[in-house]
Amino acid sequence: MSAARNVGIGVVGLLFLVGVLLAGVFFLSNGKLTKTYPASAVDLSVRTDSASVARGEYLVNAVVACRDCHGEDLGGTYFMDAGPMGKIAAPNLTTGRGGVSGTYSGRDWDLAIRHGIEPGGRGLLFMPSEAYTHLADEEVEDIVAYLGSLPPVDREFDSPKLGPVTRMLLATGQPIQSAAHIDHDQARPKRAPQGASAERGAHLVEVSGCRACHGADLSGGKVPGADPSWPPAANLTPDPTALGRYNETSFEHVLRTGEKLDGSKIDPTTMPWQAYAQMAPEETRAIWTYLQTVPAVPTK
Numbered sequence: 001m002s003a004a005r006n007v008g009i010g011v012v013g014l015l016f017l018v019g020v021l022l023a024g025v026f027f028l029s030n031g032k033l034t035k036t037y038p039a040s041a042v043d044l045s046v047r048t049d050s051a052s053v054a055r056g057e058y059l060v061n062a063v064v065a066c067r068d069c070h071g072e073d074l075g076g077t078y079f080m081d082a083g084p085m086g087k088i089a090a091p092n093l094t095t096g097r098g099g100v101s102g103t104y105s106g107r108d109w110d111l112a113i114r115h116g117i118e119p120g121g122r123g124l125l126f127m128p129s130e131a132y133t134h135l136a137d138e139e140v141e142d143i144v145a146y147l148g149s150l151p152p153v154d155r156e157f158d159s160p161k162l163g164p165v166t167r168m169l170l171a172t173g174q175p176i177q178s179a180a181h182i183d184h185d186q187a188r189p190k191r192a193p194q195g196a197s198a199e200r201g202a203h204l205v206e207v208s209g210c211r212a213c214h215g216a217d218l219s220g221g222k223v224p225g226a227d228p229s230w231p232p233a234a235n236l237t238p239d240p241t242a243l244g245r246y247n248e249t250s251f252e253h254v255l256r257t258g259e260k261l262d263g264s265k266i267d268p269t270t271m272p273w274q275a276y277a278q279m280a281p282e283e284t285r286a287i288w289t290y291l292q293t294v295p296a297v298p299t300k
């Protein structure tokens with residue numbers, strides 16, 4: 001056999017393998033896209049009173065940061081629109097045309113926010129419900145009350161179109177589809193007590209999504225599913241190589257201003273500190289108090 005022919009067979013073989021691999025990724029990711037997740041959702045009350053709206057406004061602005069993806073007016077925006085990633089909208093949450101506030105029942109809200117599931121049963125992509133699953137009933141009800149009070153925005157989106165990179169992330173089990181990683185039967189917490197306690201801080205760390213980026217043990221590293229150009233998320237454990245370098249004052253400063261100890265600023269597209277900047281001082285103190293209690297992990 002001539003060398004040229006050998007190379008020819010090699011290329012055909014390689015193309016064949018690539019073909020099999022692509023088909024595999026397509027097949028596996030399609031399975032996850034079309035899978036319907038069962039969950040026993042609670043039929044929450046949809047309230048309109050001003051006290052609920054005000055509490056919900058605080059949560060949305062300062063803690064759960066829905067605007068980070070659903071847009072400044074919460075009327076939705078394309079969360080991702082880049083060739084190999086695909087085109088996926090974080091949809092309209094207002095009462096306007098194309099908005100879910102006009103059509104969702106209390107049960108639908110529970111499914112979408114705390115389970116990461118669309119009313120039809122499809123697992124939502126990139127919606128951080130692993131964090132929101134720790135919200136108390138009353139907190140979700142307050143968030144929903146606030147969303148229902150927003151000026152209606154008429155804006156509609158195409159259904160998600162996935163590119164090969166997103167399909168690969170999904171096929172390899174990267175945590176971009178919350179519904180696959182949530183314990184749908186766990187008991188939901190009661191509203192955590194107010195004040196600067198570690199218990200309150202633990203709740204805030206869960207629901208504000210610090211772990212989604214800083215890792216389950218908060219020791220930092222690459223943010224799953226994020227743009228590869230992002231810096232790794234910092235180590236937030238009390239080790240001297242990590243949060244041990246901070247004190248309560250400098251910690252509050254970085255959350256309020258995005259400014260790290262070396263004076264450089266955190267890019268707000270990589271961490272939603274502009275939302276956390278609006279937290280009540282007692283809440284940032286609660287987070288600081290809680291972070292002192294997690295096991296220290298040295299920075300790699």
Ligand code: HEC
Pocket residue numbers: 064065066067068069070079088089090091093100112113118119123124125126127128132143160
């Ligand atoms: C990290 C980005 C991100 C954040 C933060 C986020 N979402 Fe989403 N959300 C998405 C994306 C993307 C989708 C669409 C996913 C899909 O269609 O597979 C979505 C879908 C939804 C849906 C389902 C809408 C439908 O099509 O039926 C609801 C409801 C929702 N989000 C509410 C919220 C609320 C409330 C908050 C804040 C508590 C929030 N989201 C925060 C990214 C986000």
Ligand code: HEC
Pocket residue numbers: 204205208209210211212213214223230231232233234235236251254255260261265266267270271272276287
């Ligand atoms: C969407 C991802 C994301 C979320 C959510 C997030 N962070 Fe971050 N955070 C990052 C990234 C990425 C960096 C590194 C930024 C840099 O170095 O420029 C960072 C840096 C930090 C720093 C600076 C540490 C240092 O090295 O000086 C602190 C403090 C911090 N985050 C705290 C938090 C807390 C507390 C929460 C939850 C309330 C949180 N972050 C939520 C992505 C995130």
